[in-house]
Amino acid sequence: MSLIAITEVKKRFGDNEVLKGISIDIAPGEVVAIIGKSGSGKSTLLRCINGLETIDEGSIVVAGAQFLPDEVHLKALRLKVGMIFQQFNLFPHLTAGGNVMLSQMVVKKTPKKDAEAVARKMLDRVGLAHKFDALPDELSGGQQQRVAIARALAMQPIALLCDEITSALDPELVAEVLAVVKELAAEGMTLVMVTHEMRFARDVCSRVVFMHQGRVHEIGAPEEVFSNPRTPELRQFLGVQ
């Protein structure tokens, strides 16, 4: 039984069809990397999974929550999947702790005391318990991204979507974020990540999806995809002959 079922999804921006019929089934606990050139539709696909983009055809179902573009269905879907962004998108007027507490209190109506306890636990989980009272401005990029992960985790999602979460980071800060993601994967969290970290994809992911021109061009276990690319497009993307 798949946790995330993406069936024949099509998406157009005006005349430009960016997703031309995508079907992927993701099982609970899977860690899926989506790779591909820019413009291949990988970020758009990820954004469709939690309803930041609408879809024109096909269906997306996450653990029984169907993606329909009304507030009730969107909320149900988004409670199941968390999302981490390339640019962190922390709320600048709230402390790290406040960032992690806000949606619990606003969406789940969790009492402040309980929300704070959860926030402390989640920040501890990403190694930032001591930064509870720091503003986003006072944190490094890597720390901000880890707060963003804690913020998503506080909503207890069953899957996390990661949209190039290390692309905006200085090279020396990439490792600390990937370490957190790796730990989540080891704990059994279902992860779908658009990434350019090929080594990470190879080491941690259970499956790799190569997207090309709005289609799933190749899909398979990382050893297969990376060691034995079947199509010229993937060979060219990976830089192998």
Add this chain to the structure above:
Amino acid sequence: MTYQFDFGWLIDSLPVLLKGIRITVQLILIGAVFGVALGIACAWVRALGPKWLKPVVATYVELIRNTPFLIQLFFIFFGLPSLGIRMSELTAANLAMIVNLGAYSCEIIRAGIQATPRGQFEAGASLAMTPFQTFWHVVLVPALQRIWPALSSQIVIVMLGSAVVSQIAAEDLTFAANFIQSRNFRAFETYFVSTLIYLALAILLRQLLAGLGWMLFPRKASR
């Protein structure tokens, strides 16, 4: 020049002057609080609100921003009674200031909202917040922080503009100055004193708004 300055009238006129100051302060406090609240509501409509409400708010904003404050005041105080809507001078003055500041602050606050990075809305949405919850809890405070200096200036402008409410006999500071001057015929001294009082009030108001901003918006601990 043989004019002899005389400020002796000040002592006798102090109660009138103080009452005028009280009314002016009261007008601007009520005007600022409700005017900015109205401005926030209108800015939400214009930037993010339902489509059908947008033309209503746009009409209101353009109507107020393109007509003189004095005419707005006259319309409320002298015009509305024809429709059976009567109010005291002070209520009319309050209402006119709220309506006026509401329109101007709407446009200022809207600029702050529209400068919000898209990622903030997306982060709110991805955490299952509704668009309004995202606006209220995520977007509003940084938006206000962005435009706080401009909004503060507008509030001071409205405070100074409140001088015209004396024209409908609302007993504000300008009304008091006119009243005193018509008794003592000391125009220079009377308006000199009231100028100083307006100056002091404006500086005080700016300080108050700066302090409010300091409380409302987060600061780095290291600063």
